[in-house]
């Protein structure tokens with residue numbers, strides 16, 4: 001029988017995070033999910049509870065250290081452990097180098113990188129103290145290519161690679177199993193922000209060797225695998241999920 005797990009998903013009210021929350025609930029796990037979007041988070045919590053799932057929503061702005069601590073403490077209070085931590089919260093905006101203001105830079109780095117740091121800092125020592133657990137960070141192939149919105153976004157996602165490896169370096173021996181999935185072009189609202197028209201989407205699709213965008217199911221499958229015992233010997237890796245676009249030229 002599969003063991004029920006206690007899962008914390010940061011940024012679970014939309015897109016990739018939301019898909020993972022529902023998938024883990026359907027698998028029978030207990031899930032705490034957080035998001036800055038309180039309205040959507042509460043609605044999803046009520047809907048999923050009405051369907052019989054064990055799920056709790058906590059409002060969190062990942063740029064707040066207090067929120068990061070509160071979320072981890074409340075998850076431990078509710079379930080007694082965090083077996084799997086998935087960090088998906090993120091933002092992007094389509095801007096060329098010369099258009100990026102200091103405010104854009106700080107905001108994007110704050111959410112995507114400082115927010116990630118706070119979530120890890122609040123959770124990792126407690127997960128290590130409980131005997132370990134699995135962590136999957138949702139990064140981006142932008143860290144490799146410089147694409148995905150602008151240099152502010154690519155830089156924030158590049159920082160996530162280093163942060164993930166630094167945590168692995170210090171905590172692998174204490175049972176922290178950590179990897180990063182680096183998607184490119186997954187069908188979510190974020191993709192609509194970057195490529196709002198059908199014409200832009202068609203042009204983009206033509207650049208992808210497998211002739212399609214990534215789906216939420218593609219992403220959920222990879223995240224679940226990286227968080228599983230089956231992936232126990234995969235450690236401190238960046239798994240690029242891009243339909244072949246980054247390295248293939250044909």
Ligand SMILES: NC(=O)C1=CN([C@@H]2O[C@H](COP(=O)(O)OP(=O)(O)OC[C@H]3O[C@@H](n4cnc5c(N)ncnc54)[C@H](O)[C@@H]3O)[C@@H](O)[C@H]2O)C=CC1
Nearest residue numbers: 011013014015016036061062089090140183185186188190
């Ligand atoms: N959709 C795509 O093509 C790709 C997405 N990604 C990454 O995947 C992750 C998830 O993105 P999607 O699901 O596509 O986007 P999305 O926009 O659908 O979902 C992002 C979620 O993060 C939440 N969020 C934003 N700022 C927050 C904050 N300050 N505190 C707490 N929550 C906050 C949003 O409210 C939203 O629920 C992001 O880190 C993104 O950079 C990476 C590569 C490709």
Ligand SMILES: CC(=O)C(C)=O
Nearest residue numbers: 140142148183184185
């Ligand atoms: C947002 C992002 O990282 C993309 C489209 O690769």
